[in-house]
Amino acid sequence: MKWLLIETAPKDGTVVIVGSDCHPVQPSTAIWVNDPAASACAPGWFINYESKTMLGDSVAFLPLDYEPTHWMQRPPLPGSEPSQHNQAKAIMDEMTDEERLSLMQEYCVNCGTKHTPCYCTRDD
Numbered sequence: 001m002k003w004l005l006i007e008t009a010p011k012d013g014t015v016v017i018v019g020s021d022c023h024p025v026q027p028s029t030a031i032w033v034n035d036p037a038a039s040a041c042a043p044g045w046f047i048n049y050e051s052k053t054m055l056g057d058s059v060a061f062l063p064l065d066y067e068p069t070h071w072m073q074r075p076p077l078p079g080s081e082p083s084q085h086n087q088a089k090a091i092m093d094e095m096t097d098e099e100r101l102s103l104m105q106e107y108c109v110n111c112g113t114k115h116t117p118c119y120c121t122r123d124d
Helices: 084-094 097-104
Strands: 016-019 028-033 044-053 056-063 070-072
Touching: none
Parallel strands: none
Antiparallel strands: 016 028, 016 070, 028 044, 044 056
16 A cells, blocks of 8 residues: 555545645544535545444544645455455556556466466467
């Protein structure tokens, strides 16, 4: 995982880690809130507190006291490690188009093998 510019952060309710290169602050888990019904300070980045009690689940939003400049995805919780496929996809999602193309040129587009030349489409 790497830090990305805040302008590229999801604003769809996904909780992410945010930080700032302008202030010496600890990174925070945050969520973009666009709905004024959820907070009078919306739209903006908020720390979200989720709690489970005997009365049910509750969520509270606390505005960040700084303007984040960067974000990254949250790592998986212990015991919920993603599959190798999902890990590889996450890494590829962070690559530029040029980096992905360069990597994929090492594999057969038909069968995925790394053997070159590949004879999977050879007519015998």
